[in-house]
Amino acid sequence: MKLRYYVIFRLLLAIPTLFILLTSVFGIMHILPGDPIVIMYGDQYPTAYVDEIRGKLGLDRPVWEQYLDFLKDLSRFNLGISMIYKVPVIRKVQDVFPTTLEVALGGLSLAVIMGVPIGVISALKRDSFFDHATRLLTLYLHSNPGFWLALLFQLVLGLWLGLVPISGRSPPGFRLTEITGMYVLDSILTFNFKALGQSLSYLFLPCFVIGITSVPYLSRLTRAAMLNILGDDYITTARAKGLPSRVITYKHAFRNAMLPVITSVGGSFTGLLGGTVITERIFALPGLGSLLMEALTSRDFTMIQGVVTIYALIVVVMNTLLDIVYALADPRVKY
Amino acid sequence: MSGGSKSLFRSGINFLELFKAAPRSAQLMVIFGGILDLILVIFIIFGPNIVPYDPLAMDHETLLPPSKTNFMGTDNLGRDLFSRLVVASRYSLGISLIAVGVSLVIGLVLGSASGFFGGTLDRILMLFMDALYIFPSFIYVLIMVVVLGPGLWQTALAISIGRIPYNFRLIRSLTISVKERGFIEAERVIGADNWHIIRHHIAPYYISILFVTISLGMARGTLAIAGLGFLGLGVPPPTPEWGTDLASGRAFLLSGRWWLVVFPGLFVLIAMLGFNLLSEGLDTVMNPTVRRLK
Numbered sequence: 001m002k003l004r005y006y007v008i009f010r011l012l013l014a015i016p017t018l019f020i021l022l023t024s025v026f027g028i029m030h031i032l033p034g035d036p037i038v039i040m041y042g043d044q045y046p047t048a049y050v051d052e053i054r055g056k057l058g059l060d061r062p063v064w065e066q067y068l069d070f071l072k073d074l075s076r077f078n079l080g081i082s083m084i085y086k087v088p089v090i091r092k093v094q095d096v097f098p099t100t101l102e103v104a105l106g107g108l109s110l111a112v113i114m115g116v117p118i119g120v121i122s123a124l125k126r127d128s129f130f131d132h133a134t135r136l137l138t139l140y141l142h143s144n145p146g147f148w149l150a151l152l153f154q155l156v157l158g159l160w161l162g163l164v165p166i167s168g169r170s171p172p173g174f175r176l177t178e179i180t181g182m183y184v185l186d187s188i189l190t191f192n193f194k195a196l197g198q199s200l201s202y203l204f205l206p207c208f209v210i211g212i213t214s215v216p217y218l219s220r221l222t223r224a225a226m227l228n229i230l231g232d233d234y235i236t237t238a239r240a241k242g243l244p245s246r247v248i249t250y251k252h253a254f255r256n257a258m259l260p261v262i263t264s265v266g267g268s269f270t271g272l273l274g275g276t277v278i279t280e281r282i283f284a285l286p287g288l289g290s291l292l293m294e295a296l297t298s299r300d301f302t303m304i305q306g307v308v309t310i311y312a313l314i315v316v317v318m319n320t321l322l323d324i325v326y327a328l329a330d331p332r333v334k335y
Numbered sequence: 336m337s338g339g340s341k342s343l344f345r346s347g348i349n350f351l352e353l354f355k356a357a358p359r360s361a362q363l364m365v366i367f368g369g370i371l372d373l374i375l376v377i378f379i380i381f382g383p384n385i386v387p388y389d390p391l392a393m394d395h396e397t398l399l400p401p402s403k404t405n406f407m408g409t410d411n412l413g414r415d416l417f418s419r420l421v422v423a424s425r426y427s428l429g430i431s432l433i434a435v436g437v438s439l440v441i442g443l444v445l446g447s448a449s450g451f452f453g454g455t456l457d458r459i460l461m462l463f464m465d466a467l468y469i470f471p472s473f474i475y476v477l478i479m480v481v482v483l484g485p486g487l488w489q490t491a492l493a494i495s496i497g498r499i500p501y502n503f504r505l506i507r508s509l510t511i512s513v514k515e516r517g518f519i520e521a522e523r524v525i526g527a528d529n530w531h532i533i534r535h536h537i538a539p540y541y542i543s544i545l546f547v548t549i550s551l552g553m554a555r556g557t558l559a560i561a562g563l564g565f566l567g568l569g570v571p572p573p574t575p576e577w578g579t580d581l582a583s584g585r586a587f588l589l590s591g592r593w594w595l596v597v598f599p600g601l602f603v604l605i606a607m608l609g610f611n612l613l614s615e616g617l618d619t620v621m622n623p624t625v626r627r628l629k
Binding site for chain 1: 463469471474482588597608
């Protein structure tokens with residue numbers, strides 16, 4: 001099969017995945033234990049008021065009709081009107097999305113920058129002191145609850161040492177022309193270097209915490225992939241030919257070892273997205289996670305459904321893209 | 336006739352042999368992880384009996400720093416933090432244990448059916464589980480907790496559902512790999528029936544891997560519960576729970592009351608270390624072939 005067909009096939013395959021996720025979102029919200037309105041609002045409201053809300057949301061109609069409407073609205077990118085804010089859910093999502101994206105990308109890059117070299121070095125110097133030390137360290141980091149680590153960093157780096165700001169996105173009096181909503185990108189685009197420094201200093205803690213919690217996963221995967229490849233016959237051949245070990249390591253082994261790592265970035269991204277709810281609360285960042293928490297506590301039914309739909313979209317798009325990148329990068333992949 | 340228990344017993348002997356043959360680092364991991372887990376088990380069983388004070392009684396001065404009498408300090412309501420955190424292991428870990436059990440049973444049924452029968456059933460189940468697998472399970476858990484309402488059982492159910500796709504995939508691939516083993520076929524050739532094969536060959540194999548899975552699941556579950564508690568969606572107060580206590584202590588971080596944040600997190604860390612060390616050590620001990628390849 002040609003690559004082009006594989007890409008089309010992979011894109012088509014994303015449709016049932018997305019469909020299943022959206023259906024389960026709908027299912028949890030509508031079917032589980034009966035009436036979402038009673039669960040969300042309790043019984044302290046007058047019946048007339050509850051009935052009014054139910055009518056407004058169309059919850060008095062049969063479930064399958066609501067389900068079709070949900071899908072129909074989605075196909076037009078209509079996520080409904082927030083019950084609390086009275087604005088389209090999609091608008092609120094657009095407002096907060098850049099924050100989440102910026103922190104997630106920052107964290108993911110830090111994780112790759114820290115995790116991949118650790119994995120490569122410990123594979124090359126297998127059973128050395130470095131290998132054992134990093135193994136212990138990653139095991140410790142893997143056991144460390146991310147939110148606790150975040151609080152400790154806030155306490156030590158922010159409060160005691162005063163090195164970095166502990167929460168928020170920008171200092172008071174922050175000036176920046178917004179283009180994308182991602183402060184770092186915007187300040188580079190507008191050559192605003194003061195804002196760049198400020199936004200980077202605010203981004204540091206959340207990105208660092210996210211990065212460091214993803215390091216164990218990435219570094220161990222890299223180590224395993226490298227070890228796997230270093231044992232391959234073609235590496236022995238390269239050695240026998242007398243190639244310098246630097247060339248063997250970086251040109252022959254590292255490139256091939258990176259392939260499984262690319263796919264697994266999708267896995268860390270999923271975990272990272274789940275963590276945004278907690279991270280954004282700790283660092284008072286107005287992102288998707290905060291929006292979801294707010295919607296959950298204020299029982300904003302349409303908003304919850306909308307934000308979760310967005311989460312589903314993100315993971316499906318991310319995973320599809322990574323699979324395609326993998327196929328592009330590895331000529332050996334049989335489609 | 337006592338084949339079932341005999342094969343279990345046999346896998347126990349195997350474990351000791353495997354343990355002796357395992358590398359030093361894996362042995363140490365199992366031992367340290369085991370000790371940490373043992374301490375937690377003692378906390379769960381004897382928690383209320385061994386703590387110095389009543390975890391709910393507000394009969395101390397509020398916000399006392401760690402001292403000889405309250406060696407992890409007291410919280411904002413004048414309760415002894417150490418007593419609270421020890422008793423909390425019952426709730427934090429108990430919920431996790433229920434969740435692991437439920438998700439394992441469901442994963443076992445669906446995963447082995449999918450792997451054993453294959454075909455259309457397998458394809459449909461895989462499509463569903465793969466879709467759920469890529470979705471951040473914590474978001475699911477969060478929504479489920481809100482929809483189901485607060486409480487021990489609801490939290491456990493929510494967490495177990497978030498865990499099902501992982502267990503499903505594991506059990507499915509395990510079933511397929513066992514099904515295709517040469518020795519299973521050999522057994523069949525010499526006339527062994529399905530039941531004999533399951534009891535003597537598949538069950539011991541499953542059991543060794545289940546221990547690793549349970550330990551890993553406990554770690555994930557503990558983290559999820561602490562996370563929920565931290566967001567204020569966990570076990571409702573005044574019940575002690577690590578995440579909830581950490582969240583309420585967080586309000587006093589700015590005024591320098593570090594112990595209210597450090598100690599609850601330390602308990603989560605100890606639990607996580609225990610489960611992770613044990614699962615990783617066991618994994619190496621139980622898979623000598625994989626180890627040799629590495």
